[in-house]
Amino acid sequence: MSTLSTPSLHIDTVLSYASDSPRDGHHEPIITRSWKRCIQDYGLDPAKPAPARFVPRQVLREHQDHADELINVARAGVEQLYRHIAELGYVILLTDNRGITVQFLGDPLDEASHRKTGLYLGADWSEDHAGTCAVGTCIKEQQPLTCHHQDHFSAHHISLTCTAVPIFNPQGRLLAVLDISALKSPPSKDSQQFALQLVKQYARMIEDAYFLRRYRDCPILCFDRSREFVLINRQYLLALDGDGTLLAANTAARALLAESGLALPESRSSLARQVRVQDLFDCEPDDIFSIPRASADQVRAFRTHRRNALFFAALMEPARSAPQAPGAPSRQSTCALDELADDDPAMRKMLARAKRLCDEPLNVLLNGETGTGKERLARALHDSGQRRKAPFVAINCAAMPESLIESELFGYQPGTFTGARSKGMRGLIQQADGGTLFLDEIGDMPLHLQTRLLRVLAEQEVTPLGGDKPIKVDIRVVAASHRDLRQLIEAGQFREDLYYRLNGTILRLPPLRERADKNYLIERVFRELCEQRQRSARIRGDAMSALLAYAWPGNIRELRNALQYALATAESAEITVNDLPEECLPSVNPRPTASSARAEVPGEGQALADCLRRHRWNVSAAARELGMSRPTLYRWMKLYGIVAPNAQP
Incomplete structure (x- = not known):
């Protein structure tokens, strides 16, 4: 079993191999070859400190751009691997073929130590700078290895254990390196055998997933x-x-x-x-x-x-559109529903039932958390059925003042009350005649109006306020609620007989965090927003990874707001992780709080402050140098507690 060397003993050992007079035979050839390169080719000194080197933000962005497709493909594998090793104190680095860390996962509680040792996003682990290390030596040798404790060239790295495996593109050229590293580990290198096999497995999975993506056609x-x-x-x-x-x-x-x-x-x-x-x-x-x-x-x-x-x-075989059988119904009649989901099992099952109900004379009750897209589903049901040429009328029962709901729903006759229209008004129920009436947040409808709505549904006729002659209507009601209507019934806040009138069938929408097709939804919402703005843009891999990892408590509504924000603040046609709202940033990589940054401005915060000083606190000039928008720079200044001298209280 090997033990940790003292720095001086380690330095002597490295130099002995470089001079072809090794003082021991305990090191693998892949390590000793690297030691020789470090001294003979790079002129490095094992006794000289090798501080972590981070590339500037704009340079990191360029490296991430080149690795964008890989980052997108690798996301799931990297996150899955991290779940296996996080409790053991490891971090994950995904570097490009030049040794620049383009993706990082680690415990935020150890962030200061990770930054200090270079186990962080944007770090340069090329061998000619960092010396013998798992990533840099893996790139040179293009084979898996563990660089454990005294295997490192620099005496300042001998507390680390790092395991790296190359990832190749479909033509056999080095694409990236997958690395797991720990600040502390058992002294024996044998303790890392399982780590090596695990990283090999995930590197192969990422490599093959990238292969399948590139040649999917x-x-x-x-x-x-x-x-x-x-x-x-x-x-x-x-x-x-x-x-x-x-x-x-x-x-x-x-x-x-x-x-x-x-x-x-x-x-x-x-x-x-x-x-x-x-x-x-x-x-x-x-x-x-x-x-x-x-x-x-x-x-x-x-x-x-x-x-x-x-x-x-x-x-x-490559995916192809299946030929439509002669006489088969056109997909046009159900395309509105088809656009709501991709391959999420719960949505697939729910939408299959929705398609069968499009033309049935049943009222529908939609259930799901706030923001899951209940109104969009209601409209898709309407657009996919025989009523699609008739009106679709929507009302939010929670957003409208109680005093107005009755007149809005049922309408009123001329002269019914002061301030009303002289000719009266057709209510929303009557406006929906022949089509669909969508009642969102039906659980917030007052009890006395529930009684009147029940009568409309039972008799298919409506009597305007101030009138005595009912008017026949042909409507289909789609109601929605994020609340449990049965609990409201037990509390005496919702009529049980109305519940059964509305509940011809229940369609439940899963929350966004549980859906398997988040990628599809993000792309769909983003495409819709781009079309509305009449602009062309794309989501870069790091931003997509953050969006996929976020829990989305506000569901699709929050997703839409986040993407609108990103489109509004991004200065280029490419949305990066820095353009997203702060709450959407990865939880495993949280940015420092303003209070902690004021005490000590580390790493990126220090670089921001230095850049601002160089430009005499001209935010526009600093933002141009750093390759970010002014709003983004202001957000980073706030996060790191950086305040311009002329703005000090």
């Missing part, structure tokens, strides 16, 4: 040595062209190709010979493309040419 052949696990494991992935030409391969498949003496060209336009699937397997392209119809389990066995190895393959 192509047939993808996935194969494995086990028939039972091919559809689950998907160890080997090949993207194909329509004639069987190999477009790309994941790491495992590239290794298999290399064993067979095959290598993919750099690009389709390369002069190198294109590789086809029949070069690897004893088959023809038609054998591959017929896999979905070849057997009951949609799996087919093939053997390689070189070693006659047996593999079981399945084909993932």
Whole structure:
């Protein structure tokens, strides 16, 4: 079992390897090769402090831009990995292929220590600066490793343990590095074996998810040595062209190709010979493309040419719109409902039932938290049915003063009360004749009006205030409430007979935090806002990650407000995490409070203050240098407690 070295002993050991006279044989070749590079190629000194280096905000943004698609794909894997290791004191760094940390997860209680050691967003872990370390050495060697305690080049890093695994793009070039690091750990390097295997697993998952995203429009052949696990494991992935030409391969498949003496060209336009699937397997392209119809389990066995190895393959076909059967009803009649969700199971089930009820003469009760989109669902029900050409009339029973609800709903005859219109007014119920009346927050309707509404529903006629002759109406009522109407009935605040009149069926909308299609909803709402503003914009990966991680207590209404804010304050056509409202920022990366920042302005806060001083507190000039909007800079100044001298009390 190894023990922590003293700094002086560590320095002597590093220098002995650099001079080819090692004083021990306890270090792996991958580590000692890096030590030699640090001294001979970079001119680093193991005794000299190597303080954490952070790139400026604008430079970090450029690195995140380049890694945007990867950050978006990797988000779920990084968060899942963090849940496994957070309690053990680890942080996660996702760096680009130059060693710049573009995504970070860690305990906010240890933020000061993480910043000091460089285990934080924007840190530069390239080997030529930081010396031997997991990220930098992983980039140089392009293989997984653990850099544990005295494996680090700098004596100031020997308390750290870091494990890093490379992530390659579909062409085999280094794309990123996934790293987990801890400030404290057991002295034995063997304690990190499980960490290494865990990071390898998640790096492969991220790499393959990126592969599937990049080639989602192509047939993808996935194969494995086990028939039972091919559809689950998907160890080997090949993207194909329509004639069987190999477009790309994941790491495992590239290794298999290399064993067979095959290598993919750099690009389709390369002069190198294109590789086809029949070069690897004893088959023809038609054998591959017929896999979905070849057997009951949609799996087919093939053997390689070189070693006659047996593999079981399945084909993932690109998504295509299914052809519509002759005579099938047009999707136009239900497109309004289809737009409300993507692949969330609860929404899918609810919308399937809603489609069957579009033209049924049943009143509908919508239930869900505030902001979940009850009015939009009500309108979609209306637009998807036979009443869509008739009026859709909405009233919020909670927002309208009690004194006005009765006249607004039922209308009134001329001269009914002082200040009324001389010709009277048709009420909302009568205006909805032939169509749909949407009563939002029905639980807030006064009891005496509940009685009158019950009579309207029972008799399908309405009597305006001051009138004595009922008027026939044909309406469908869709009511909504975020409150439990049964509890209101028990409390004597809602009529039970009205509840059963309204409750032809109940449709429940899940809260946004529980939905599996948050990505779809964010994109849909963002697209709608962009269309309203007649501008083109996009959400960058770091902003999307923050939006997906936020709990959204205000649901879709809060999401819309947050995106409106981002569009209003962003200076470019790209929404970044810095353009989001403060409450939407990741909880694992909270920004410091103003009180703590006033006591000590660390890291980014110090850089902000220095920039403002350089520009003599000209906020516009400082914002231009930092690549952010003036409102964003003001928010950061407030967060870090930075106050201009001429604004001091």
